[in-house]
Amino acid sequence: MCHKSLFLVALLIVSGYAASDEDYEFVCPKDDGEYEDPFQCDKYYVCDEGRVKQKLCPDGLVFNPHSKLVNKCDQIFNVDCKDRKELQKPKPIGACPRRNGFFPHYDPSICNVFFNCIDGRELEMNCVAGLHFNEKTGTCAWPDTAGRENCGSNANKKLLDGFQCPEKFEKMDKTGQIIVHPNYPHPEDCTKFYICLNGVEPRLGVCGEGLVYNEDTQRCDTAENSPGCEDWFSQDGKPEN
Structure with missing residues (x-):
């Protein structure tokens, strides 16, 4: 390696350079299977006889590498994305901030009503008496567990x-x-x-x-x-x- 190349490598190390999603090129660990992207939680790769194809989950869902189902795109509250912080750009429609998922009412003072969005179609749902929608779990919970603010304001x-x-x-x-x-x-x-x-x-x-x-x-x-x-x-x- 020439002195110029050594200098560039050293400069990258000193500057803390890390590979980004744009630089990443996935290599199949096995000839067949589905694997998560290391940067983006709703992106994954399908390996078929060693050939790789990049895919995205439907907007609002993320890839669950531990799922036993054929379709491994799951609700975000069921998946620990860890360092896979990135998500595709939202495609909001109506009361749905993303096309799929469970979302709180657009009025932050209404904590017992939430929306189940399926491919952009919203279904308004109500928690049973006394419960609030918990955004972290996608379920109804007691107010102190749900931790919602300004309810009934x-x-x-x-x-x-x-x-x-x-x-x-x-x-x-x-x-x-x-x-x-x-x-x-x-x-x-x-x-x-x-x-x-x-x-x-x-x-x-x-x-x-x-x-x-x-x-x-x-x-x-x-x-x-x-x-x-x-x-x-x-x-x-x-x-x-």
Whole structure:
């Protein structure tokens, strides 16, 4: 090796140069198999008879080298990426910051609602009473375990029609248990009702076609079973347009 080459090698060592993802060229350790990229957690390599092909997991999923499944792309909370810190550029759509995964509600004050995103299609899900969505595990947990902040900070928020969740009011069911997400009837329209998430965050609910809100059962029901709304769909019961 010439003196110039030795000087360059020494300079790289002194400067702390380390190989980057762009410099990396994967070599199959075995002729067949799937192997993780050392830099990027959602990138992996497929070796087929010694020929290597680079692949990416769907946006939001990462490669799990320990998975026994044929498809080794997994939820990020199931995988310890360690030094594989890099991820592909997000492809957000709707309420999904990435195309796949479990994500908290876009309103940080709503901690009991989260989204399950599958190929960019969002499914809104609710934790059972008293639990919050835990971003680290993708599951519902007790508030002290989930460690979410500012939950319910939108207390006393009003809807456009002026509805506001009652302040410091605990609604009970027929067994005497506190209703965590109580419902309230709309004052003018039997087909509508209000939902107070965690008792403080108001939402407008609408019953399906042919149904009205039944205050006694706290759900949508037929008109004949709903006191005060029995004649809603009769000519006299319909609201004027």
